Amino acid sequence: MKKSIVFLFVSFIALSCGHTVSDADLAKLNGYWEIEEAIMADGEAKEYKVNPTIDYFELKGKEGFRKKVMPQFDGTYRVNDLSEKIAIVNENGKTYISYTTEYAKWKEELLELDEEHLVVKNQHNIEYHYKKPQPFSVK
Numbered sequence: 001m002k003k004s005i006v007f008l009f010v011s012f013i014a015l016s017c018g019h020t021v022s023d024a025d026l027a028k029l030n031g032y033w034e035i036e037e038a039i040m041a042d043g044e045a046k047e048y049k050v051n052p053t054i055d056y057f058e059l060k061g062k063e064g065f066r067k068k069v070m071p072q073f074d075g076t077y078r079v080n081d082l083s084e085k086i087a088i089v090n091e092n093g094k095t096y097i098s099y100t101t102e103y104a105k106w107k108e109e110l111l112e113l114d115e116e117h118l119v120v121k122n123q124h125n126i127e128y129h130y131k132k133p134q135p136f137s138v139k
Contacts, residue, residue: 021095025113026088029057029097032069032077033118034133041125054133062088066099071133 033055038046053068054077066084069077085100089107096107097120111127112119118130 021088021110021113023062026059026062028113028115029059029118030064032056032133033130035128036131037129039127039129051133055130057086059086059088 034051035048035055037048040046051071053070056067056069056077056079058064058067064086066086067079067082069079072078087098087100088110089096089098095110097110098107099105106123108120108122108128110119111121116132119127120130121127
């Protein structure tokens, strides 16, 4: 019984501490990401079955940019000149993506990042779950 209580306490402390993403993991952010689902602050989930835009991240070190791109039927992406500067910031044991445009600044907590999944949480406690997009073509 005593060991169970100690285990639960240690687990609680470990989970309560912030989560940082390693520098090696940050390279996995590079590339195309398609939003799959948003989980609202109240726990309600919104699925995204079709996305007219996909996020493209390019990170060198801890700085880079994010661009919205539009997938085309031939498998290519249409792009414009708009982008957001990004920087990776570690605060209080947590990792954030800090965004800057000509008009605004904001940040999202980076909760999960691997080869196939990206999860961020914004200041309104909305979690955005991304996946790598599947290429398609109607040729």
